[in-house]
Amino acid sequence: MKRLLLLLILSVTAAYSAQAQSAPTAAKPAAPASTDAPGVVEASCGQCRLGLPGKGCDLAVRIDGRAYFVDGTSIDEHGDAHAADGFCQAIRQAQVRGAVVDGRFKATYFRLVPESAGTK
Secondary structure, eight states: OHHHHHHHHHHHHHHHHHHHHHSOOSOOOOOOOEEEEEEEEEEEETTTTSOOOOSSOOEEEEETTEEEEEESSOGGGGSOTTSTTSTTTOOEEEEEEEEEETTEEEEEEEEEOOOOGGGO
16 A cells, blocks of 8 residues: 555656646747738838848838838839938838738838928
């Protein structure tokens, strides 16, 4: 009887120990920033205006103070980047939908907000 009781106690202890070891100890990573409805963000050249590393000129957005390169549209799809109001010369406002995934903004919608006549 003592052996059976000892075996039962050891089994329960081993099962509890295995469960405690398999429980996740790290906190879940934060959910990616996403916008289901169009949100207005700053858009510009990531290298020229938003301080991102790299050579050349690539479209980027700034969301909550952090810049991300954009996938789903390119800098050349929105006019001449080197024009006076282009992305390499100015930071523009854009309505966007998408999510930050692996450090890049995956755009499902991207539209520049027209500049008012008084801001040129």
